[in-house]
Amino acid sequence: MNLNEEVEILKGVPLFAKMEPAKLKLLAFTGERMTFNSDQEVCHQGDPGDAMYVILGGIADVLIDTPTGQLRVAQLKKNGFFGETAILCDAPRNATIKASESLLTLRINKDMFYRLVSEFPSMAIEMMRELAHRVEDTNQKLREATANKAA
Numbered sequence: 001m002n003l004n005e006e007v008e009i010l011k012g013v014p015l016f017a018k019m020e021p022a023k024l025k026l027l028a029f030t031g032e033r034m035t036f037n038s039d040q041e042v043c044h045q046g047d048p049g050d051a052m053y054v055i056l057g058g059i060a061d062v063l064i065d066t067p068t069g070q071l072r073v074a075q076l077k078k079n080g081f082f083g084e085t086a087i088l089c090d091a092p093r094n095a096t097i098k099a100s101e102s103l104l105t106l107r108i109n110k111d112m113f114y115r116l117v118s119e120f121p122s123m124a125i126e127m128m129r130e131l132a133h134r135v136e137d138t139n140q141k142l143r144e145a146t147a148n149k150a151a
Contacts, residue, residue, distance in 0.1 A: 001033075001056065001057075001104070003025060003028050003029060006028040006033075006056060006106065007021060007024045007025050007028050009054075009056050009078065009079065010024045010027060010028060010054065010106075011024065012078075012079045013054055013079045013081060014079075014126045014129070014130065015081065015123050015126045015127060015130070016123065017126070018120070018122040018123075018126075019116075019120055019122075019123070023119075023120075027106075027108070027112070027116065028106065030112055031054075031106040031107055031108050031112070032106070032107040032109075033056070033104065033105070033106060033107075034053075034104075034105045034106075034107050035102070035103065035104050035105075036058075036060075036099040036102070036103040036105070037099060037102060037103075038099055038100065038101050038102060039098060039099065039100075040098065040099050040103075041096060041097070041098050041099075042060065042082075042097040042098065042099065042103070042105065043083065043093050043096065043097050044093065044096050045063070045064060045065050045092075045093055045094065045095050045096045046092045046093060047092060047093045048086070048092060048093075049083060049085070049086020049087050049089075049090075049091065049092065049093050049110075050086075050087075050109065050110055051083055051087070051107050051108055051109045051110060051113070052081060052082065052083035052084045052087055052107075052108050052113055053081060053082055053083050053097070053105040053106065053107055053108070054079075054080075054081045054105060054106045054108065055076055055077060055078055055079065055080045055081065055103065055104070055105055056078065056104040056105060056106055057078055057102075057103070057104040058077075058078070058099060058100075058101050058102050058103035058104055059075055059076070059077050059099075059100045059101050059103065060075065060076045060080070060082070060097050060098065060099055060100060060103055061074075061075055061097070061098050061099075061100045062074040062075065062076060062082070062095050062096075062097060063095060063096040063097070063098060064094075064095050064096070065096070070096065073095070073141070074137075075100065076097075081130075082095075082097055083097075084113070084127060084131075085131070087110050087113055087114075088127075
């Protein structure tokens with residue numbers, strides 16, 4: 001995948017959609033491309049959060065540890081991203097991310113992430129929007145689980 005193809009993919013990520021092409025090219029150039037094989041972990045729940053990832057291709061499972069083992073709570077596809085919560089909260093990763101098939105990502109380190117957020121307020125707004133959607137999705141799943149348990 002060349003730089004221009006990566007820029008086109010980044011345009012499709014809501015966080016970066018309003019950034020000018022030159023800045024997207026810089027992001028694609030400075031980010032680290034990482035490939036993961038099927039069933040390979042990208043990051044593990046509890047690890048320090050030092051970067052976020054954008055999925056350039058493939059599918060990743062979002063897994064959380066439970067007393068009975070790992071539970072898949074979501075899947076992420078091309079244009080999806082993860083790892084931003086650990087950076088924003090300066091907290092350990094809240095989930096394990098594992099490639100469910102060959103996965104190509106762009107790793108954006110913590111310093112670059114903060115620089116982007118400070119330079120592009122629209123990115124911060126999109127980040128808040130995405131995080132709010134994720135909280136609502138989690139709340140809905142909790143409501144469903146609670147209702148099923150009560151029944």
